[in-house]
Amino acid sequence: MRYIDPHIHCVSRTTDDYQFMARAGVVAVSEPAFWAGFDRGSAGSFADYFHHLLDVEPLRAARYGIEHFSWLCINAKEAENVELSRQVIKLIPPLLGHPRVLGIGEIGLNKNTRNEITIFEEQVDLAARHDQLILIHTPHLHDKHKGTAIITSILKNDPRIHPNRVLIDHCEEHTIKMAKDAGFWCGLTVYPITKVTPQRAVDLLEQFGPDQICVNSASDWGESSPSMLIDTALEYRRRGHDERQTLEVFHNNPCRFFGQIPKWKLKPLDT
Numbered sequence: 001m002r003y004i005d006p007h008i009h010c011v012s013r014t015t016d017d018y019q020f021m022a023r024a025g026v027v028a029v030s031e032p033a034f035w036a037g038f039d040r041g042s043a044g045s046f047a048d049y050f051h052h053l054l055d056v057e058p059l060r061a062a063r064y065g066i067e068h069f070s071w072l073c074i075n076a077k078e079a080e081n082v083e084l085s086r087q088v089i090k091l092i093p094p095l096l097g098h099p100r101v102l103g104i105g106e107i108g109l110n111k112n113t114r115n116e117i118t119i120f121e122e123q124v125d126l127a128a129r130h131d132q133l134i135l136i137h138t139p140h141l142h143d144k145h146k147g148t149a150i151i152t153s154i155l156k157n158d159p160r161i162h163p164n165r166v167l168i169d170h171c172e173e174h175t176i177k178m179a180k181d182a183g184f185w186c187g188l189t190v191y192p193i194t195k196v197t198p199q200r201a202v203d204l205l206e207q208f209g210p211d212q213i214c215v216n217s218a219s220d221w222g223e224s225s226p227s228m229l230i231d232t233a234l235e236y237r238r239r240g241h242d243e244r245q246t247l248e249v250f251h252n253n254p255c256r257f258f259g260q261i262p263k264w265k266l267k268p269l270d271t
């Protein structure tokens, strides 16, 4: 089986994780720009982070035979600092032509504050002006439903945004319908303790159908694991879906979303 992990923060992971992914059959990953676990103090920190994502991490992944792509943005947590956010946004346009950039992400909301919404709207505008794919982070737990509603309504009200070029990530039982019915791609993040479990992810795939859904591990510096993606595929097989159907969800769907831009070279596969 071949897999793609469409959302993973490789800069926070060890070589053991890369070895595990290579052995399991992960052939490509995409890494959204994210919060580092602390608020960075200057735009220069982000310039270095973007260099790390675009020029350093792809070489590390290549040692394990894994293709590595990234998304650029300022994340919702640090968007509370509007002035710093605008300095970071200015760094992005010259980098969009880089062969490893898939688009703008993961942008979205964290606590659904006014400042977060301002910076979210400015980054949606950035993506629209530069014709970029968008990867959306939706908030955690009790902020998720309201945040997803705000995000989808901003996107739907912008006529420049085509829903099939946007992936709404970290969907759960109470938010997936909102995203899917509007024509957006949906991400399911499988975590050992929070977000969805492998069983819940497979329930959602069965309930809503596998079209336009990407499953990811969103592994970062917290409690998370690249193995959650594989465990979800195994649960999908255990429920009676065959190898071809599993390949469709865990390899071909990410290829279809990312394949909307020519930089992404991997094609959907037959078994």
Ligand SMILES: [Zn+2]
Binding pocket: 007, 009, 032, 034, 106, 218
């Ligand atoms: Zn993430």
